[in-house]
Amino acid sequence: MIGRRPQAACERAGRAIYDVAIFSMTRRYFITGTDTGVGKTVLSALLCAALDASYWKPIQTGTEVDSDSRTVELLAGMAAERVLPEAYQFAPAVSPHVAARRAGVRIDLAKIKLPAAVGDAPLIVEGAGGVLVPINERELMVDMMRQLGLPVLLAARSSLGTINHTTLSLAALRNAGVDVAGVVMIGAPNAENRAAIEEFGKVRVVGEIPWLAELNRTLLLEIFAARFDQTLFMPLARATAQS
Numbered sequence: 355m356i357g358r359r360p361q362a363a364c365e366r367a368g369r370a371i372y373d374v375a376i377f378s379m380t381r382r383y384f385i386t387g388t389d390t391g392v393g394k395t396v397l398s399a400l401l402c403a404a405l406d407a408s409y410w411k412p413i414q415t416g417t418e419v420d421s422d423s424r425t426v427e428l429l430a431g432m433a434a435e436r437v438l439p440e441a442y443q444f445a446p447a448v449s450p451h452v453a454a455r456r457a458g459v460r461i462d463l464a465k466i467k468l469p470a471a472v473g474d475a476p477l478i479v480e481g482a483g484g485v486l487v488p489i490n491e492r493e494l495m496v497d498m499m500r501q502l503g504l505p506v507l508l509a510a511r512s513s514l515g516t517i518n519h520t521t522l523s524l525a526a527l528r529n530a531g532v533d534v535a536g537v538v539m540i541g542a543p544n545a546e547n548r549a550a551i552e553e554f555g556k557v558r559v560v561g562e563i564p565w566l567a568e569l570n571r572t573l574l575l576e577i578f579a580a581r582f583d584q585t586l587f588m589p590l591a592r593a594t595a596q597s
């Protein structure tokens with residue numbers, strides 16, 4: 355069980371039990387975005403590589419084009435068994451409720467449960483599209499987030515238009531009672547947009563992924579080390595350094 359080793363280390367050090375609680379609570383995230391194509395899969399791959407996490411995409415549409423599970427497996431360079439099977443998969447690249455309807459299926463939230471096999475180990479779950487995307491005639495992606503109960507990371511573009519999209523998405527998440535762990539900005543770093551999102555969104559920007567000419571595991575790990583809030587994602591490292 356991955357959660358035990360750090361706990362033992364911290365107990366030996368006689369401190370940072372609080373950090374251990376954060377460690378086990380926060381290394382499991384639901385990744386949503388302000389839009390489709392914003393960079394959720396790239397962020398998921400970065401976190402899978404950095405946190406040695408498993409990956410799960412509960413609802414995948416557009417399998418006729420590609421599969422986020424396969425992309426994450428390749429980008430993060432992770433073992434295939436760390437990529438958990440989707441609950442629902444549809445070929446057309448359309449909204450889940452439309453894809454399901456076309457396939458004569460109804461997406462049933464009750465059937466989308468965190469895979470038990472993962473236990474307490476780090477896990478990255480990627481949504482489809484954005485926060486208010488319908489998954490059936492009544493429920494939205496945000497209902498799935500609430501049901502899964504994981505803290506949410508919101509992937510947002512860094513470019514013009516992001517303040518509106520990001521604050522609207524944050525409002526919808528909070529309105530639904532979902533715990534927001536932070537925003538990750540993707541694209542050329544933009545300090546003014548970042549500051550505005552933190553101020554008007556009342557949220558922390560916990561990471562940035564610049565636009566990369568090439569995407570690979572080594573580069574993603576470098577970006578994580580340089581541009582992500584290590585106190586949030588690597589509390590164990592902080593606890594060890596303090597002991």
Ligand SMILES: Nc1ncnc2c1ncn2[C@@H]1O[C@H](COP(=O)(O)OP(=O)(O)OP(=O)(O)O)[C@@H](O)[C@H]1O
Binds near residue numbers: 391396482483541
């Ligand atoms: N930081 C980046 N640098 C270079 N390319 C990127 C970056 N982020 C995303 N991309 C590219 O942009 C495209 C969309 O990114 P990605 O697939 O991660 O979006 P998404 O939000 O997961 O989309 P979807 O809603 O379809 O799941 C991909 O071709 C991806 O390789």
Ligand SMILES: [Mg+2]
Binds near residue numbers: 394395480
């Ligand atoms: Mg994706």
